[in-house]
Amino acid sequence: MNSVDKKPHVVILGGGTGGVIVANLLGRKAKKLADVTLVSKQENVFYEPDLIYRIFDKKSTKKQYRPLRKVVNKRVKILNEEVIHLDPKGQKVQFKSGNDISYDYLVIATGAHYNYDNVPGYAGEAHHFYDEEAALKLRDALESFEGGNIVTGVADLPYKCPIAPIEVTFMLYHYFKRRKMLEQVNLHYLSPLGGAFSIEQASEKFEKQFEKKGIELHEFFNTEEILPEKKVVSSLEGEEINYDLLILVPPHEGATYIDDRELANEQGWVLVDTERLQSLAYPNIFAVGDTTELPISKAGSTAHYQAKVASKNILRLIKEGQLNAKYNGHAQCFVMMGLTSAMVLDFTYTRPPLRIGYIPNRLFYYVKKFFARFFFRGVLSGRI
Amino acid sequence: MSQEIKADKVIDARGSFCPGPLMELIKNIKRGEVGKIYEVWSKDAGSIRDIPKWVAKAKHEMVGIFEEDGYTRFAVKKMR
Numbered sequence: 001m002n003s004v005d006k007k008p009h010v011v012i013l014g015g016g017t018g019g020v021i022v023a024n025l026l027g028r029k030a031k032k033l034a035d036v037t038l039v040s041k042q043e044n045v046f047y048e049p050d051l052i053y054r055i056f057d058k059k060s061t062k063k064q065y066r067p068l069r070k071v072v073n074k075r076v077k078i079l080n081e082e083v084i085h086l087d088p089k090g091q092k093v094q095f096k097s098g099n100d101i102s103y104d105y106l107v108i109a110t111g112a113h114y115n116y117d118n119v120p121g122y123a124g125e126a127h128h129f130y131d132e133e134a135a136l137k138l139r140d141a142l143e144s145f146e147g148g149n150i151v152t153g154v155a156d157l158p159y160k161c162p163i164a165p166i167e168v169t170f171m172l173y174h175y176f177k178r179r180k181m182l183e184q185v186n187l188h189y190l191s192p193l194g195g196a197f198s199i200e201q202a203s204e205k206f207e208k209q210f211e212k213k214g215i216e217l218h219e220f221f222n223t224e225e226i227l228p229e230k231k232v233v234s235s236l237e238g239e240e241i242n243y244d245l246l247i248l249v250p251p252h253e254g255a256t257y258i259d260d261r262e263l264a265n266e267q268g269w270v271l272v273d274t275e276r277l278q279s280l281a282y283p284n285i286f287a288v289g290d291t292t293e294l295p296i297s298k299a300g301s302t303a304h305y306q307a308k309v310a311s312k313n314i315l316r317l318i319k320e321g322q323l324n325a326k327y328n329g330h331a332q333c334f335v336m337m338g339l340t341s342a343m344v345l346d347f348t349y350t351r352p353p354l355r356i357g358y359i360p361n362r363l364f365y366y367v368k369k370f371f372a373r374f375f376f377r378g379v380l381s382g383r384i
Numbered sequence: 385m386s387q388e389i390k391a392d393k394v395i396d397a398r399g400s401f402c403p404g405p406l407m408e409l410i411k412n413i414k415r416g417e418v419g420k421i422y423e424v425w426s427k428d429a430g431s432i433r434d435i436p437k438w439v440a441k442a443k444h445e446m447v448g449i450f451e452e453d454g455y456t457r458f459a460v461k462k463m464r
């Protein structure tokens with residue numbers, strides 16, 4: 001093939017929610033226009049939201065996995081590699097194996113990873129439920145818990161699925177109620193904000209539930225450090241709380257393999273236009289999902305909606321040299337309010353959450369509980 | 385209050401219902417440098433109550449609050 005008819009190469013980094021949707025959309029729609037490669041360090045896609053159920057049941061996590069090859073369009077080449085460096089000027093990605101790959105267009109979708117060392121005392125002391133290993137360890141710790149202070153909250157900002165620690169706190173109440181242990185357990189929730197949550201109406205609902213359930217809410221508590229020998233967690237605001245069991249969402253980082261500060265900040269959060277999702281420094285680079293520095297929830301739903309916009313923009317760029325799709329900040333989060341009821345928060349950059357979603361009910365619970373199947377078959381295809 | 389304050393970093397959190405302007409501010413101040421001014425832009429009515437309250441509690445300095453057309457700018461100096 002000579003250089004004139006050489007197809008552009010689109011490389012997608014990260015085979016999670018956002019990356020797989022982009023791969024499927026481009027695999028189908030770019031057809032003969034581009035070669036598409038998906039790079040991911042894992043051979044499977046993992047469905048994280050169900051981890052909140054795994055803490056409380058005895059089920060295995062097997063159903064939360066699907067092999068990438070089964071959910072990604074056949075026209076897309078999959079490389080099982082771990083990215084260790086990105087050179088945006090040279091348009092090259094370096095892998096841990098020593099191999100590398102060049103691209104014409106790049107989509108960064110490597111999500112967030114956890115760095116326990118960012119909060120002193122966290123490693124080896126705090127529990128969490130943000131990955132499989134930690135969730136199963138927490139399940140055991142809860143099973144053998146005999147009573148005392150359980151403190152839940154977040155270790156650092158930002159973090160994905162901002163609602164998850166609140167949901168789990170509610171679920172802890174119901175879990176200990178079922179075990180008839182409420183007398184022996186004191187639940188505390190550490191909120192980084194002046195209230196339970198950032199969205200006022202939702203926050204009021206949560207605060208009422210905290211009160212009703214006897215869960216103590218500690219406002220403006222931004223974790224500074226953990227002192228395991230004293231079993232104390234302290235805040236930037238100067239408070240200290242004693243715990244017997246500490247459950248804190250772990251400190252997150254983004255694409256730390258990027259050292260170009262015009263492309264991503266020190267924590268690896270990729271700097272993109274809030275609507276076009278295009279890098280502010282490199283027009284041939286886009287980013288979607290948790291790895292972006294957008295003022296919006298890091299969530300599966302936002303990664304999904306962003307993936308559709310980024311794919312459209314890359315297609316238009318390849319075809320016409322311009323782009324016009326815009327992400328409107330759409331987010332949709334189903335929130336467990338107990339063990340069998342849920343509400344939904346649905347909002348955009350300009351539209352506050354829909355009122356209807358504030359009424360907790362069983363239907364929303366079933367949607368959330370059985371979403372995994374729909375996720376693998378529907379959402380990841382990019383058709384929805 | 386003077387509109388002349390020169391922010392070292394502007395955080396545009398207009399349209400951020402979740403995580404919201406205060407979380408965006410805390411995230412930046414936490415990793416910021418003492419003495420630097422962080423300015424967060426918010427359209428959220430709750431910010432006028434929450435941001436100054438957090439700033440006082442965390443012992444930083446509220447340098448200024450400026451009403452603009454449809455949004456508010458909060459300038460905060462990191463003190464420690």
Ligand SMILES: Cc1cc2nc3c(=O)[nH]c(=O)nc-3n(C[C@H](O)[C@H](O)[C@H](O)COP(=O)(O)OP(=O)(O)OC[C@H]3O[C@@H](n4cnc5c(N)ncnc54)[C@H](O)[C@@H]3O)c2cc1C
Nearest residue numbers: 014015016017018041048049083110111289290299300301
């Ligand atoms: C407990 C929990 C509950 C949640 N509940 C909800 C919910 O109810 N609703 C909701 O919308 N969201 C929820 N989320 C959030 C949601 O799971 C994530 O926001 C979503 O998966 C983000 O998609 P992503 O594509 O940005 O990243 P990911 O899905 O994390 O994908 C990133 C991919 O990149 C790969 N990768 C990372 N680094 C590298 C590298 N260096 N080289 C190669 N590959 C790499 C990873 O292996 C992974 O495959 C929850 C998350 C958790 C932890």
